[in-house]
Amino acid sequence: MTIVNNKLSDHFSLRELTHSAVAVRHGLDNIPTVREVANLTNLTIHVLEPVRTYFNIPFRPTSGYRNLAVNKLVGSKPSSQHITGHAADFEIPTIANFDLAHWIKDNLEFDQLILEFYQKDNPVSGWVHCSYVAGHNRKMSLIFDGKRYKEF
Numbered sequence: 001m002t003i004v005n006n007k008l009s010d011h012f013s014l015r016e017l018t019h020s021a022v023a024v025r026h027g028l029d030n031i032p033t034v035r036e037v038a039n040l041t042n043l044t045i046h047v048l049e050p051v052r053t054y055f056n057i058p059f060r061p062t063s064g065y066r067n068l069a070v071n072k073l074v075g076s077k078p079s080s081q082h083i084t085g086h087a088a089d090f091e092i093p094t095i096a097n098f099d100l101a102h103w104i105k106d107n108l109e110f111d112q113l114i115l116e117f118y119q120k121d122n123p124v125s126g127w128v129h130c131s132y133v134a135g136h137n138r139k140m141s142l143i144f145d146g147k148r149y150k151e152f
C-alpha cells in the first residue's frame with residue numbers, strides 16, 4: 001500500500017484528492033509533497049467532511065491536488081489553489097450546486113468559494129470550487145458565469 005491510499009478523514013482518502021484523469025491520460029505523476037498533503041488534510045477536515053456529514057450523500061471530488069503540469073493541462077492558472085492542495089472541486093448527486101454553495105457559505109469557514117460556470121436559470125449547472133487555508137481564510141464567495149466573477 002502506498003501513501004496515497006491513506007485516509008484524510010472518515011470518508012475521504014488522499015487517493016481521491018490526488019486522482020486526475022488528465023494526469024493518467026498523459027502518463028504524469030500527480031504526487032503531493034508533505035506540505036501539500038497537510039493542506040489537503042485541512043481542506044478535507046474543514047470543508048469536505050462537514051459537507052459529507054450534513055448532506056449524508058457520498059461523493060468523490062472531481063479535482064483536488066494538481067501539480068503544475070497537470071494544472072496547466074486542464075487549462076487552469078498557475079495561481080490556482082489546486083497546486084498547493086488548498087482547493088477541491090466537487091458536486092453532490094441530487095443536490096443543486098447553488099444550494100451546496102450557499103450551505104457552505106452559511107455554515108463553514110473557507111478561503112475562497114466559487115460557484116463555477118453557473119447559469120442562474122439552471123441550479124444544477126457548473127460545480128463548486130472551495131479552498132481552505134489554515135489561519136488565512138478570507139471567506140470570499142463568488143459566482144463565475146463563464147465571463148465574470150460576482151460576489152454572492
Ligand SMILES: [Zn+2]
Binds near residue numbers: 082087088130
Ligand atoms: Zn477548482
